[in-house]
Amino acid sequence: MGHVFKRNRLPFMLGILYSVPVLMMSILCASLALDKPQVAVWRTDVNYPGVTVIKKAAEQGFYIATQYTSTSNATEWRIWGWAIVPPLILLGAGLLASFVRYGGYLVTLAAIAVTIGVTHRLDTWVAHHTGRYPFGYDNIPDNTNKPGIQSNYDTGQWERSARNTVISIRQWLIVGACAALLLMILAAVRRRRGKRWEDTQPLAPGAGVGAGLGPPGAALPPAGGVPPQ
Numbered sequence: 001m002g003h004v005f006k007r008n009r010l011p012f013m014l015g016i017l018y019s020v021p022v023l024m025m026s027i028l029c030a031s032l033a034l035d036k037p038q039v040a041v042w043r044t045d046v047n048y049p050g051v052t053v054i055k056k057a058a059e060q061g062f063y064i065a066t067q068y069t070s071t072s073n074a075t076e077w078r079i080w081g082w083a084i085v086p087p088l089i090l091l092g093a094g095l096l097a098s099f100v101r102y103g104g105y106l107v108t109l110a111a112i113a114v115t116i117g118v119t120h121r122l123d124t125w126v127a128h129h130t131g132r133y134p135f136g137y138d139n140i141p142d143n144t145n146k147p148g149i150q151s152n153y154d155t156g157q158w159e160r161s162a163r164n165t166v167i168s169i170r171q172w173l174i175v176g177a178c179a180a181l182l183l184m185i186l187a188a189v190r191r192r193r194g195k196r197w198e199d200t201q202p203l204a205p206g207a208g209v210g211a212g213l214g215p216p217g218a219a220l221p222p223a224g225g226v227p228p229q
Helices: 002-007 010-034 073-083 085-097 103-118 122-132 157-199
Strands: 038-044 053-056 063-069
Touching (some): 010 073, 010 085, 010 103, 010 122, 010 157, 085 103, 103 157
Antiparallel strands (some): 038 063, 053 063
């Protein structure tokens, strides 16, 4: 088994190479799909200056306060849990492909399939994430006038940036995988043509029946065999 794995280690190395950009892409896609702020809504008679949104209610003197805070730890663990699944699939595919013929082709095709699968609902996730963060990724309204508080992200700004990054990684990964496929095909064709050329060449002088009867450089026995001593 060790000899087979050593001889076919290219698929596993390709799986490691493909899993790095896939992990980066998966983290962004999992964040867009699962990330959400913690939201608290309550009624109060005090106009809190640090609340995300506070509006007057129908009753005179009362306010409806809405506070957006950062993502919970449980949601963070869910994001990371889903983000590591595609890279692990590629690593497993690379390991299994190391024991079969044409394993490099198989793991490269798997990388393309995983890349498309991870990003197949990208625009939907962007829209949903923007809806969950109506005041931007920092949960601060764009037109806030509170002292010491400034909005660093407009509504949808982080989502657009994440989408562009995912699309860029996806394009480069697919192009790189297709280039790897082309190089492997060209290398296989070259090896096959070289073997055919060697098979059509005539034997070198002295490389006939007597070849291999002695060490390199040894004199061949004369025709008729070696005379008796």
